Amino acid sequence: MSKKGSARILVSGASVAGPVLAYWLTRHGFEVTVVERAPALRKTGGHAVDLFRPAMDISEKMGVLARLEERATGTERMTVHREGARRPARADLTKIFGAASGRHVEIMRDDLSEIYHDATRDDVEYVFGDSITAISPDGEVRFENAAPRRFDLVVGADGLHSNVRRLVFGEESRFSAFIGAYFGVLTLPAVPALDGELIMHVGAGRTAGMYGARHLGEARALFLFRSERELGHHHQDVPRQKELLRGAFGGMHPEVDRWLDELDRTPAFYFDSISQLRMDTWSRGRVTLVGDAGYSPGPAVGGSTSLAVVGAYVLAGELARAGGDHERAFPAYERAMAGHVRGSRAAALSAARTLIPTSRLGAWGLAQGARLVSALPAGPGRALLRLAAKSARLYNSMIVEDYPPSPAASGGRVGAR
Template sequence: MTSVGGATDGRAAVRREVLISGAGVSGLALAYWLHRSGCAVTVVEKAGALRDGGYPIDVRGTAVEVVRRMGVLPRLREAQVDSRRCTFLRADGSAVASVPTRAVPTRAVAGGAGGTGGVEGQDLEVRRGDLATVLHALVRDGVEFVFDDSVDALDQSAAGVDVAFRGGRRRTFDLVVGADGTHSRTRESLFGPEERFHRYLGHCFALFTMPNTFGLSHELVLWNTPGKAAALYAVGDDDELHAFLNFHRPEPPFDALRSPDAQRDLVATVFAGAGWEVPGMVDAMRDADDLFFDTAGQIRMPHWSRGRVALVGDAAYAPSFLTGQGTSLALVGAYMLAHALATHRDHTVAFAAYEHAVRGFVAMNQALVDDGAATLFPTTERALERRDTLLRGLDTLPSATTRPAHSALTLPAFAPLL
């Protein structure tokens, strides 16, 4: 803990030293708000640098207010993806419907890479890397960043948290926050194996980039057969596409999750004989150096903290890409955790207040998953025909409106604890 002046009773005020594990959206947003409240913040990230690029993500409802309060809403508006059209295809590649993106009643396509644009002029769709870059620029001069390292072990005591890093260093912090994603090592070290908290949603997906040899521009194309989907997403006029292959599987493929070669083989087997451009996508997946394979799932936990360590974002309450709300929950959760710590000097009280304030919001947004899965990835012929019938009438509908869950939480004013 660091002493700083300013206490009205003549004593030096104590400045919290906080370690954040993970430099993703939730980690960067939390670093901003904790630094603003007077904490000494260190962010450790296992990657060698901030991750740029990446597929587009959505910022909706309450989360838009978070970035507005951070002062970056204008910059994110400038970086907004101009997605104009979404075309749905049958098994043979013929079009079911081609509709304005804003009219599509879905919340995520291509692993988060096909946002719907939300309420036109309000919600945001930006590249994940652009959002991370904007957030990092806010904090890079006031927050310590340690790249190419990670937390190896945590040892809590009444005085703080002794942290052993994989790089060999040891340091002590007042608090530690795991912002290290769905497969959080912080959560595992604190609460046990991921299997205890992971709710598998019956889908696996592969996400990668490939050359844009199709002439696609500012659009998403989604091909479906029962239980299988393939998508190509052109963010702009780039010569690169975001490609996505999704398939239904009753049980998670644990063996494939541990081996990139097994992942490629599994996807190729599942999509063998598929039509449209799928064979070429499978070939591109085999050559891709940025393949990301995972299962669609949620993290559901009875508690998000233990002692002096807390979780935020996907590490605590991943909603899955089927809701399109992962980034928004990360931003809102970071704000609310920092607000609770700025309001309450006792971290135990602060962590409890954070959970109490956010849990209902999380539950509402996680509940969106079933509708998202049914709309984007029907698993039966009947469900697919029902979805396509809906789509064929969308070109006459007004712009989509935001889901009540997106704006179900009203942010309190942020007032740092003096």
């Protein structure tokens, strides 16, 4: 796998950005190790994520497009129950997705991680069950379990609560901006009647939904709710998180109450604030960040998965273009991604206002808007959605440069300047 004299790069995190970055780095001739705190690929019952056109194009270049489409959730219909309304609104999601992006797939996050990992496992060294404890300026890295090793570069691809970012840049609170909402996901037993349908309950300040996937023997319930202030929980305090969900959604609807009843039985649960990472730079010395670790626009609302895939591809390409010289590559990577990151932050704020309405009128607008877009012919529907959705405009207009492998990158070695 490695080439004599090739730069040695350590990537922390094996979810989405990490494996995508590892794939492209190896294609450019770098020697890559991925370290992951979990003992194996995470199967956390994560929610469905969207891949828009740029991420789909990159995935196609990786040769995994067929597997992505095979594992798509297959959600085609949406039923929206509005608090206080007797009749639900129904929408055709295939029209809405078609209007939002010319190329799109919805896929469970765990499935996506597995597909990207499988595309890299024969060429990349994966170390599971370990994490980084220290990174020295000269590239020596210490681990919880393994012996110290020296790398030319270190990349944090370890998510919103990045360990690498904490070690190199400081505590998360310095960079995290709470945007006024929380979300939770829990796994439910399979619901046979759910096939291809997303069921939503929408009210002022709170939205709950349930959906499945064609190949899963289970369903997911997703909860989003507003809060004027941060609620004082630790991201690993699961009992407190479940208590917060019950308090926010109890009594919304008998169906939602049934979902909440599964909180103490669910095999997988996730909860977090919806916060944005806002940093002036994602690089320091031999270390840089990619995906949510450096510029999360907000989980569940910001298109962060597509942004992570694009960021990983661009970072690998700029390192190759610079022949492994991080002092040139890291600033070029940040310049190339800056506009995409700013746009994603704005789109996330807009999406949060839409998905979690602030009033009963906003809840009515969400239900009626979905029904209207799905009822219109494709052309007018696409035009209406693009006027209303910043994220659709953002991802449809995102241009990503091509980075073909070059001899200089294949033989490059990072110098200690």
